[in-house]
Amino acid sequence: MPEGHSVHRIARQFDRNFVGRTVRASSPQGRFVDGAAVIDGRTVTAVRAVGKQMFLEFDDDIWLRIHLGMYGAWDFAGEILVDPTIASANGRMGQTNQRGTDLAAAPILDSAGENSLTSIGAPRRTRVHVRMSEQTRSLAEDGDEWPPPVVGQVRLRLLTEVTAADLRGPTACELQTPDEVAATIAKLGPDPLVDDVGDGEERFTAAVRRKPTAIGQLLMDQSVVSGIGNVYRAELLFRARQNPHTPGRNVPEGVVRDLWRDWVRLLAIGVETGQMMTMDDLEPESYRRAMASRDDRHWVYHRAGLPCRVCGTSIVVEEMATRKLYWCPSCQA
Numbered sequence: 001m002p003e004g005h006s007v008h009r010i011a012r013q014f015d016r017n018f019v020g021r022t023v024r025a026s027s028p029q030g031r032f033v034d035g036a037a038v039i040d041g042r043t044v045t046a047v048r049a050v051g052k053q054m055f056l057e058f059d060d061d062i063w064l065r066i067h068l069g070m071y072g073a074w075d076f077a078g079e080i081l082v083d084p085t086i087a088s089a090n091g092r093m094g095q096t097n098q099r100g101t102d103l104a105a106a107p108i109l110d111s112a113g114e115n116s117l118t119s120i121g122a123p124r125r126t127r128v129h130v131r132m133s134e135q136t137r138s139l140a141e142d143g144d145e146w147p148p149p150v151v152g153q154v155r156l157r158l159l160t161e162v163t164a165a166d167l168r169g170p171t172a173c174e175l176q177t178p179d180e181v182a183a184t185i186a187k188l189g190p191d192p193l194v195d196d197v198g199d200g201e202e203r204f205t206a207a208v209r210r211k212p213t214a215i216g217q218l219l220m221d222q223s224v225v226s227g228i229g230n231v232y233r234a235e236l237l238f239r240a241r242q243n244p245h246t247p248g249r250n251v252p253e254g255v256v257r258d259l260w261r262d263w264v265r266l267l268a269i270g271v272e273t274g275q276m277m278t279m280d281d282l283e284p285e286s287y288r289r290a291m292a293s294r295d296d297r298h299w300v301y302h303r304a305g306l307p308c309r310v311c312g313t314s315i316v317v318e319e320m321a322t323r324k325l326y327w328c329p330s331c332q333a
Contacts, residue, residue: 002052007052023158026157027156027157032155036157042059050226051222053067054066200260208224208249208251219233227267232267233325236278308328
């Protein structure tokens with residue numbers, strides 16, 4: 001499931017490529033025909049990301065809510081304008097030529113596909129697939145048919161004169177009124193990129209400290225805090241040396257506040273790089289290796305049976321609320 005950094009990055013792509021432009025909308029799959037007909041021919045006026053959900057506003061106060069869920073994905077095709085304020089995985093602007101050659105330095109490529117969206121280049125004609133933990137891959141090059149042919153089960157296609165976005169497999173794809181959007185967002189916990197950071201800390205701390213639920217579950221509860229998924233949950237808890245089974249109300253207030261502040265920091269890094277980098281103070285070569293391989297990027301996530309990077313104890317994996325939880329039974333005891 002995409003975590004908060006990915007959804008914010010996707011929203012920025014929509015801001016640069018769709019906001020202010022009139023779109024043609026269709027539902028090739030046939031499951032959103034009525035909704036597509038409503039927004040077809042309208043202008044995108046705004047985009048918002050809150051946690052794991054994205055909201056596109058069209059003229060006449062019509063909103064489109066998208067929640068990618070476990071299997072949702074966006075394909076972008078055509079002229080992709082990358083936000084120049086976001087650095088690529090190697091810390092540079094990531095400007096590329098038409099063939100994808102980095103003009104500043106050799107890009108860091110992730111063999112698992114979790115690459116910074118800025119490594120696409122801006123502008124160029126390509127198609128990229130955005131899903132999971134900001135995975136991207138080139139699917140088409142200059143000279144290909146325009147608009148590109150529909151591939152697979154596309155719930156919604158949004159098309160401008162130069163850019164296409166295809167949505168596949170979302171958990172939610174629905175039109176909402178402004179009041180319905182406000183009600184949806186009101187149910188979500190604070191998002192450091194949306195809410196005042198200080199107010200968010202107070203809301204998060206109060207919510208955690210009054211609940212008997214395990215902190216490992218609370219971090220995944222989108223009504224408590226927005227945007228944290230399985231990877232960030234495991235990494236935040238390890239970085240805090242916090243036992244995931246401790247009831248929220250029993251976690252010291254200072255630790256709860258530190259969890260929020262660490263989430264603020266890690267989310268910013270994720271948005272900047274497009275990758276869930278959770279290890280600190282790496283030497284340049286170790287940093288490049290980590291950006292190129294998620295196996296070198298995390299403390300405990302996906303490391304079941306491997307020695308803890310700090311104490312050597314085997315990392316364990318268990319199910320918590322139907323999701324895999326990775327943690328060190330020694331460091332987090």
